[in-house]
Amino acid sequence: MKESKLWVVISLFITCCIAAFALSQVYAITKPKIDYQRQVAGLHTALAAVMPEANRFEPVNDDSTVWRAYADDQHIGTVIRAAKQGYGGLVPVAAGIDLEGKIVAIRVASSAEGLKETPGLGLKATEEKFREQFKGKTLSELRLKKDGGTIEAITGATITSRAVTDAIRETMEKYQDIIIIKGNE
Amino acid sequence: MSNKKPSRLAYLTSGIVKENPTLILMIGLCPTLATTVSARDGLGMGLAASFVLIGSNVVVSAVRKLVPDSVRIPIFIIIISTFVTIVDYLMQAYQPGLYRVLGVFVPLIVVNCIILGRAEAFAYKHGIFDSLLDGLGKSIGFTLVLFIMGTIREIVGNGTFFGQAVTPAWYRSAPMLFAIFPPGAFFLIGLLKALVNKTKLGGNK
Numbered sequence: 001m002k003e004s005k006l007w008v009v010i011s012l013f014i015t016c017c018i019a020a021f022a023l024s025q026v027y028a029i030t031k032p033k034i035d036y037q038r039q040v041a042g043l044h045t046a047l048a049a050v051m052p053e054a055n056r057f058e059p060v061n062d063d064s065t066v067w068r069a070y071a072d073d074q075h076i077g078t079v080i081r082a083a084k085q086g087y088g089g090l091v092p093v094a095a096g097i098d099l100e101g102k103i104v105a106i107r108v109a110s111s112a113e114g115l116k117e118t119p120g121l122g123l124k125a126t127e128e129k130f131r132e133q134f135k136g137k138t139l140s141e142l143r144l145k146k147d148g149g150t151i152e153a154i155t156g157a158t159i160t161s162r163a164v165t166d167a168i169r170e171t172m173e174k175y176q177d178i179i180i181i182k183g184n185e
Numbered sequence: 186m187s188n189k190k191p192s193r194l195a196y197l198t199s200g201i202v203k204e205n206p207t208l209i210l211m212i213g214l215c216p217t218l219a220t221t222v223s224a225r226d227g228l229g230m231g232l233a234a235s236f237v238l239i240g241s242n243v244v245v246s247a248v249r250k251l252v253p254d255s256v257r258i259p260i261f262i263i264i265i266s267t268f269v270t271i272v273d274y275l276m277q278a279y280q281p282g283l284y285r286v287l288g289v290f291v292p293l294i295v296v297n298c299i300i301l302g303r304a305e306a307f308a309y310k311h312g313i314f315d316s317l318l319d320g321l322g323k324s325i326g327f328t329l330v331l332f333i334m335g336t337i338r339e340i341v342g343n344g345t346f347f348g349q350a351v352t353p354a355w356y357r358s359a360p361m362l363f364a365i366f367p368p369g370a371f372f373l374i375g376l377l378k379a380l381v382n383k384t385k386l387g388g389n390k
Binding site for chain 1: 251252253254255256259260263264266267270271274275277278279281285
């Protein structure tokens with residue numbers, strides 16, 4: 001039986017079936033865990049982008065919009081995440097705030113992450129040229145120039161620019177009590 | 186029965202020193218060189234390959250009387266790759282940090298010649314328990330070498346052991362980076378092989 005032609009075929013077939021079944025079981029068990037780990041890794045990348053010196057983040061509130069940033073156990077600032085209605089949909093942003101209350105950097109989610117702004121106009125909010133305006137700004141300065149602040153809107157994309165700016169300002173205002181700034185600690 | 190026991194024990198012990206896969210048989214060198222940047226990575230890779238080797242040895246041995254000679258290699262590969270994929274998923278789910286470091290070398294365990302070699306040369310011809318002992322012995326030998334390589338390279342090249350500082354700060358500020366670069370791996374395995382030859386751990390050959 002061991003060497004019959006039919007058994008050659010059947011034995012391979014059975015081996016494949018058992019292997020496929022075993023793998024499907026392992027896949028089903030590990031899938032949620034793997035998805036969760038990927039999400040954590042992705043989130044960490046997003047947070048690290050706006051607070052490059054930090055190597056550890058801890059959520060402060062339950063909906064994970066405010067995070068404490070640490071560099072080797074030393075508290076160096078806060079990272080906030082927010083989203084506000086733009087032109088094509090929600091515009092998710094993140095901003096790093098140092099202990100003086102100044103913005104370190106901001107990040108606008110890419111279109112791969114679900115940003116639906118117009119290419120060539122609103123999508124420019126993800127570019128360095130727009131984002132670097134926020135560097136060093138404090139809460140009171142975070143408004144478009146048209147609205148009496150200091151941020152230059154992207155030409156032809158005021159709604160997106162306003163969504164990014166207001167999302168950060170409103171979130172900073174809302175969580176003023178838990179964003180630690182030296183002096184009002 | 187009385188003269189069978191020592192030979193069974195030899196299945197286990199031969200893989201650790203006398204027939205150490207990496208340093209005596211010189212097989213499975215790719216992961217040995219590529220993944221031993223730190224003690225943790227070396228140990229992780231060793232344990233992952235061990236799981237696959239022991240599992241595939243036992244399963245191959247269990248089905249050896251049913252497997253036709255003409256398609257035994259495809260069947261071995263299916264068995265091995267199933268175990269590898271299980272390790273891959275488990276590591277992604279429970280050791281994501283290690284998985285990011287080991288990366289492509291985890292799926293590449295499939296083509297690790299220690300595993301297919303033991304399936305073909307040993308498990309296909311021996312009983313389940315003997316194959317288990319053989320897999321265990323070879324696994325210990327393989328993991329041990331990877332762990333030693335990783336430890337030496339991490340201490341020399343980074344000044345740490347399992348991420349903990351073990352050398353003075355002045356050394357850690359300018360460690361011998363050569364050790365954790367790829368040439369350092371070749372250099373170190375050459376030294377280890379020379380040591381093994383000198384001490385004749387593998388017997389006179």
